[in-house]
Amino acid sequence: MPTYYIGFARLIALVVVTGLLTGCMAKGIINLQSGNPLAAQTWLSSEDSFAVPFVWHDGHIIIKVAVNDANSLRFAFDSAAAATVLFETSRTQTVKLDVERQLDLQGRRVNVVNNGVIRVGQLELSELTFIHVPIGQNPLFSDYDTAYFDGAIGYDLLNRFNITILFAEQSIIFSPKGTGGEFINEQWVKLPLLVQGRIPYVDATMKNINGGATKYAFVVDTGAPDYIYLNEQLAEGFAFPAESFETQTQNFDGKQVLKTSRIDFLGFANESFQAVAAHDLPYFKDAVGVGMIGSGLLRKFDVHFNYQAGYLALTKNKLFSNNTYIDRSGLTVEPHRLGALVKEVAANSHATELGITTTAILTTINGEELTQENFDKLRWLLSSKASHVTVCWQANGPAKCGDLKLKDRISL
Numbered sequence: 001m002p003t004y005y006i007g008f009a010r011l012i013a014l015v016v017v018t019g020l021l022t023g024c025m026a027k028g029i030i031n032l033q034s035g036n037p038l039a040a041q042t043w044l045s046s047e048d049s050f051a052v053p054f055v056w057h058d059g060h061i062i063i064k065v066a067v068n069d070a071n072s073l074r075f076a077f078d079s080a081a082a083a084t085v086l087f088e089t090s091r092t093q094t095v096k097l098d099v100e101r102q103l104d105l106q107g108r109r110v111n112v113v114n115n116g117v118i119r120v121g122q123l124e125l126s127e128l129t130f131i132h133v134p135i136g137q138n139p140l141f142s143d144y145d146t147a148y149f150d151g152a153i154g155y156d157l158l159n160r161f162n163i164t165i166l167f168a169e170q171s172i173i174f175s176p177k178g179t180g181g182e183f184i185n186e187q188w189v190k191l192p193l194l195v196q197g198r199i200p201y202v203d204a205t206m207k208n209i210n211g212g213a214t215k216y217a218f219v220v221d222t223g224a225p226d227y228i229y230l231n232e233q234l235a236e237g238f239a240f241p242a243e244s245f246e247t248q249t250q251n252f253d254g255k256q257v258l259k260t261s262r263i264d265f266l267g268f269a270n271e272s273f274q275a276v277a278a279h280d281l282p283y284f285k286d287a288v289g290v291g292m293i294g295s296g297l298l299r300k301f302d303v304h305f306n307y308q309a310g311y312l313a314l315t316k317n318k319l320f321s322n323n324t325y326i327d328r329s330g331l332t333v334e335p336h337r338l339g340a341l342v343k344e345v346a347a348n349s350h351a352t353e354l355g356i357t358t359t360a361i362l363t364t365i366n367g368e369e370l371t372q373e374n375f376d377k378l379r380w381l382l383s384s385k386a387s388h389v390t391v392c393w394q395a396n397g398p399a400k401c402g403d404l405k406l407k408d409r410i411s412l
Contacts, residue, residue, distance in 0.1 A: 028100040028112035031129035032083050035198050038127055041160050045122035049175040052121040056376045058335050059225020059295060061165070062149055063172065066119040070095045073150040077165075077172060078223030079305065080292065081154030082198035084118065084130035087138060089147040097132055108137040118153070121174060125156060148335035148372065152223060155198040162306050165222070167299040168317040177308045184304060184313050189269045193220075193305070193312045196288050200305070202312055204293065205267035208237035213267060217289035220305075220312060222298060227324045228266060228278040230291025238290075240280040245409045247332055247344055256283045260326060261410055268293065269301060269314040277324035296324065328406040329382035329389070331356065338394070339363040339370035340379065350405040360395040382406070 031038055054063045054077065065075040073091055086092060098115045111132040118125045130151075141147040157163060157174075164173040184190065194201040200220045208214040216235055218228075232240040244261035259280040266273045277296075284291065300320045304313040330349020333340040340362040345351050362370060365378040366389055381389050384406070392401040 026100055026112075028114050028129045031114070032112070032131070035159060036083075036125075036128055036156055039129070039156070040126045042124040042126070043122070043176060044124060048179050049173055050122045052172045052174065054170050054172060055373070056170070057148060057372060058375065060149065061172075061222055061295065063120065065151070065153065066117075067092070067151070068095055068097070068117055074148075076149055076152040076223055077157075078152040078154040078221070079158060080199055080219050080221040080223055081152045084116075084128065084151065084153045084156050086113070086130055086132045086151040087141065087147060087149070088133065088135040089141075089150050090144040092150050093135075099132070100129075108139070109134070110137060118156075120153070120157065123157075123161065123174060125160075128156065130156075145337040146334065146341060154223070158200070158305050159195075159198070159307055162304070162308070164302065164304040165298075166302050166317070168302070168319050188304070188313045188315045191269065191312045191314070193307070193310050194288070195307055195310075199288075200307075200312070201289050202293070205265075206235070206238055206263060207265045209239050210237070213265070214238065216291075219286070219289055219292040220298070221292040222295050224292045224294030225296060226277065226279060226294045227296040228263065228276055228291065229281055229284065229294060230278065231281050231284040231286075233282065234284070234286065235290040240278075241410075243410050244280070245346070256281075258282070262324075262326070266297075268297070271316070271322075273297075273322055273324070275324070277326045325380070325383040326409065327383050328408060329404060330409070331362075331382060333362060333379060333382075335372070335375055336361055340375065342393070346409070350407070354402045354404060355400070356391075356393055356404075357395055360393045362391055362393045363399065364390075364392040364401075366390050 052063050054061045060076040062074050063077050065073050067073055067086060070092060097113045099111045100114045101112050102109045103112060113132045114129050116128040116130050118128055135141065135144065135147065162175045162177060162179065191202045201217045202220055203215050204218050205213045205215050214237055232238055240259065241261040244259040246257050246259055249256050249258055261278060262275045263278045266276045301314040302317050330346030330351045331342055332344035333342055338361050342356060342358050342360045342362065345356055345358060364370060365381055368378060370378055386406055388403045388405045391404050392399055
């Protein structure tokens with residue numbers, strides 16, 4: 001499972017807290033704390049709306065963004081991104097930046113950058129403050145070969161424009177405030193949207209320990225690749241299933257252990273989902289909600305964000321189903337320039353028997369070479385109902401291939 005989803009949120013929180021603790025009242029810190037009110041916006045289109053296509057990569061919505069003098073950068077559109085972030089990658093290392101100051105985040109130094117200009121489709125944000133993370137300070141990417149996207153943006157767009165994600169068409173529609181919601185009709189479900197600390201929340205229901213339905217607040221997080229993430233310690237009256245398996249993730253707090261299982265029930269947008277794939281994050285902290293609804297679930301709908309009117313609207317799209325998937329291979333993999341980097345191998349998996357080890361790079365799955373364009377499609381095969389997949393990998397020494405047996409990791 002990708003490490004990014006919680007690492008970025010933690011990064012922004014640490015930047016704001018560090019700025020407060022140091023007593024810093026510089027322009028950049030003030031801008032970050034208050035959602036970039038000093039930034040300017042320019043609508044460049046002659047129409048009332050325009051569309052930006054996106055691609056999937058590692059479960060993230062990737063759009064093309066220009067930052068200062070650099071075009072065609074790969075940014076994650078992340079609705080839980082309370083501030084914009086730019087990573088140092090092979091594509092961004094020469095971007096000119098107006099660095100106001102550095103902040104020390106638990107031993108890692110990041111830059112607060114002022115006067116940024118960001119262009120997305122037919123809109124431009126200028127005089128923007130954002131965070132820049134040098135490659136050597138980034139726990140999410142170890143080097144340029146693993147830095148598969150260049151940054152993330154969310155609130156700085158959602159607070160200024162109405163945004164509709166057409167997941168089935170892989171397109172994002174931007175429109176000015178006060179427009180873009182005219183198409184919302186009886187086929188759409190409108191949910192009250194609470195924006196707290198520049199993070200969007202909606203309610204969903206889960207079964208409590210007594211079997212009844214209880215309402216809980218969740219972050220609407222298009223940057224979280226899977227279905228449901230929660231901390232059972234925050235969800236009063238709820239118990240995460242005892243049968244689960246553990247994996248590790250890494251963020252600005254270091255390595256963390258999370259559990260994966262299936263929860264009995266989730267009620268969301270007038271739909272009932274059974275046996276939903278979910279992750280328990282014991283280190284997740286939130287004063288408002290209990291977890292996150294990720295793009296794995298959101299992509300079953302088309303989703304309209306309207307911060308001005310305070311609602312989230314959803315309608316089922318042609319991708320809708322009640323199915324949710326969990327890895328059956330025992331491998332945790334992430335994008336790499338040469339394929340898929342193996343980050344973790346379950347001890348009781350057939351992958352261990354085959355001799356696949358951490359730091360190995362999967363190069364093909366079922367005879368198809370892993371690339372940036374097909375990474376998500378091929379990785380999904382590791383969660384499929386197939387009895388096995390054929391994989392080739394490169395570690396120390398010559399390349400190896402074998403049939404990797406798949407099996408359910410939990411019986412729920």
